[in-house]
Amino acid sequence: MRKLIVLAVITSFLLSSYPVSASAQDYGNTPQVIKDSKSVVVKYDESITPSPRYLARKGLAIKESMGKGFYKLTVKKGKTVNGAIDALEENPRIEAAQPNYGRRVLATVNDTxxxxxxxxxxVxxxxxxxxxxxxxxPVTVAVVDSGVDLAHPDLSGRLVAGYDFTEDNDQPYDDIGHGTHVAGIIAANANNGQGVAGVSWGAKVMPVKVMSNGVGYDWTVAQGIKWAVDNGANIINLSLGGPGYSAILDEATTYAYNHGVIVLAAAGNDESSEIEYPAGNQHVVGVGATDDRDTHAYFSNYNSTVDISAPGVDIFSTYGYLGSGHSYVSMSGTSMATxxxxxxxxxxKSKYPSMxxxxxxxxxxxxxxxxxxSGRDNYFGYGRINALKALVGSVTASSVKANKRVMKYPSKVSLLFTLNPGISNALVYVRRKGLKAKKWGKYSPYRTNSQGKVSLKSVPPKSSYYQFWYPGDSEHSATSKVIKIQVKANAKLKASKGVLRGSVRPRKPRTVVNLYYRRAGQKKWRLLSKIRTDRKSRFGYRYSLPAGAYKFHFKTRKDSSHLATSSNVVTAVVR
Structure with missing residues (x-):
């Protein structure tokens, strides 16, 4: 029988032993944008002291301040955060009014x-x-190898039942540390404050021992592959190989493929064009190695069976075998890349289980x-794996839409931003600037829904440009087109006892409006007066006209903040 030899070299190691720890924390799906439902944050002009009485009328109260004009306001029972913000944005003394956003821990690792x-x-x-x-x-990866250190603390909770085909029992203890190192690369506990982090935080490792002292034979390896398939493995890792085609290995890897199991195998460490098996089998992904400079590892075999490459030089991972204690070492080889x-x-497979x-x-x-x-070559295959691309691919801002481009204050505009592909729970930012502003305002964070969309409903206080941005990373960011929303101010007019009283919202203090009138039955409007609003964006005008019935209205002027708009028409009788 032909021997299969593990494809790795220990380059350095850590001898200290670690006690058994709890399994990795379960970090589930992160929530959508978090907002405190009981408070808002406002930024006043620093020369202004907020009025408690004014805030009380809006259903708010000062909770605390932080200097520089920043205040935390509590929202009283029966009021909403969005409603409070809408009310505050009418106040010209308030520079900004925002929800009190919650922040979350982003995906990273705290392993020693x-x-x-x-x-x-x-990657x-x-x-x-x-x-x-x-x-x-759930995804199970079978490590068909030299066994695994079943008591290693960084693999606690990560292992499922396996088998030892060299001793014909269900205790596949590692005897050289190689399989333990491989298992740690795949699924060592992440964020447990010790050791290393595996690629998949949730994958289970099925230890299948087919080698003794670093050597396994085709029959035993084939047994291990089929056993893994029959016992629920979704993926099989074969960090082993040797020259010469083997029909029994080919049959075993084909058996796995036909049962929907992904098989990956090491391309070999001979620094040659020699094809090694099972990496050379038809339904097996042959994996070559790269180094920390993103170049071809000097030892990695190069030939037509190399499908992809992955880091395989000085890879730090779990280590241990029966009687050795539990530790960590650096190892190099296509055994580590696989x-x-x-x-x-x-x-x-976890993200797309039906694939x-x-x-x-x-x-x-x-x-x-x-x-x-360029393209596939014998050294790198199709290239070095990229985890973000594999999970997400290229990202584009497929569309940004508004339910209306011109709206009258305080009606709401709905903006819909869509990412392609539809990445769920992605952090997306939106920014706004006035039509004549030189700089954009600060970004506000939102999270996409399960279809990769962000739906934003707001009351724009003035005509503005909006833009969405998905930061991703340097290769996967996406920025939407700029969308323009124009706002008409809300102009209201009342007539009572010879006096016309008007108001404009949102506030436009010290702005000039044109007041018009016409006799009942006439069609032509005549200018009655040009009036400047007060600091609260209101005005009063006592008119003097001959006896008769009249209609009145006023118009605001177009500026960079608002389109021109007309008030309602009121009727009054002069006696």
């Missing part, structure tokens, strides 16, 4: 040795984890970062 895991940044995992952490749907890709396949084997593999290939020669 995370700083030594250079590959997390290279864009830190950004990818904002979209999928492996917790959406579980990096397998972990990403687990993330994709077929070919669809998941296409995600890894088609959305890899093309290195080396």
């Amino acid at each position: 040795y995370a700083s030594r895991q250079w590959a997390l940044t290279t 864009n995992l830190l950004n990818a984890w904002d979209h999928e952490q492996g917790l959406s749907n 579980p990096m890709a397998a972990g990403l396949a687990a993330l994709v 077929s084997v070919d669809e998941v593999v296409s995600r890894l290939k088609d959305r890899a970062d093309d290195l080396g020669s």
